[in-house]
Amino acid sequence: MALKILLGGMAASLLVACTTPAPPPATGTAPAAPPAGVCNAQGAQFAVGKTAGASVVEEARQRSGSYMARVLRPGQMVTMEFNAQRLNLDVNTAGVVTRVRCG
Numbered sequence: 001m002a003l004k005i006l007l008g009g010m011a012a013s014l015l016v017a018c019t020t021p022a023p024p025p026a027t028g029t030a031p032a033a034p035p036a037g038v039c040n041a042q043g044a045q046f047a048v049g050k051t052a053g054a055s056v057v058e059e060a061r062q063r064s065g066s067y068m069a070r071v072l073r074p075g076q077m078v079t080m081e082f083n084a085q086r087l088n089l090d091v092n093t094a095g096v097v098t099r100v101r102c103g
Contacts, residue, residue, distance in 0.1 A: 037065045037066055037067050037085055038065060038066075038084050038085060039064050039065060039066040039084060039085060039086060039087050039102035039103075040064050040065050040102070041064055041087065041100050041101050041102045042064075043060075043063035043064045043065065044060035044061070044063050044064040044066075044087055044089075044100045045100055046059075046060070046063070047059075047060040047089060047097045047100055048097050048098065048099070048100060049096065049097065050096065050097055051094075051095050051096055051097075052071045052089055052091045052095050052096070052097050056097070057069050057071060057089060060087060060089060060097075060100065061087050064087045064100075064102070066085055066086060066087040066102070067085035067086070068083075068085060068086050068087070069086065069087040069088075069089060070086065070087075070088055070089070071089045071091055072088055072089065072090045072091065073091055073093075073095075074091075074092065074093055082103045083103060084102065084103075086102065086103060087100065087101075087102060088100070088101050088102065088103055
């Protein structure tokens with residue numbers, strides 16, 4: 001009798017272990033997709049000669065229509081893939097923007 005109970009419990013444990021969890025309940029809202037803004041460096045040219053502080057970088061990003069912006073310092077290692085939604089602000093050792101470009 002004890003053997004039947006033991007085998008029955010083991011079988012039930014195996015079945016429970018094989019089930020997949022239920023998906024989380026839907027909240028009714030879809031995740032927001034990033035804007036499809038393509039970079040236009042011409043709009044960010046005002047930043048050349050300015051210190052690359054947070055407000056300057058954000059304004060340059062907005063004016064260029066880019067989804068993101070990054071500040072590139074001399075000698076800094078960066079990824080080389082082209083991203084049409086990214087604004088690059090090249091700065092000198094003092095942190096002053098010397099060039100604005102997309103990618």
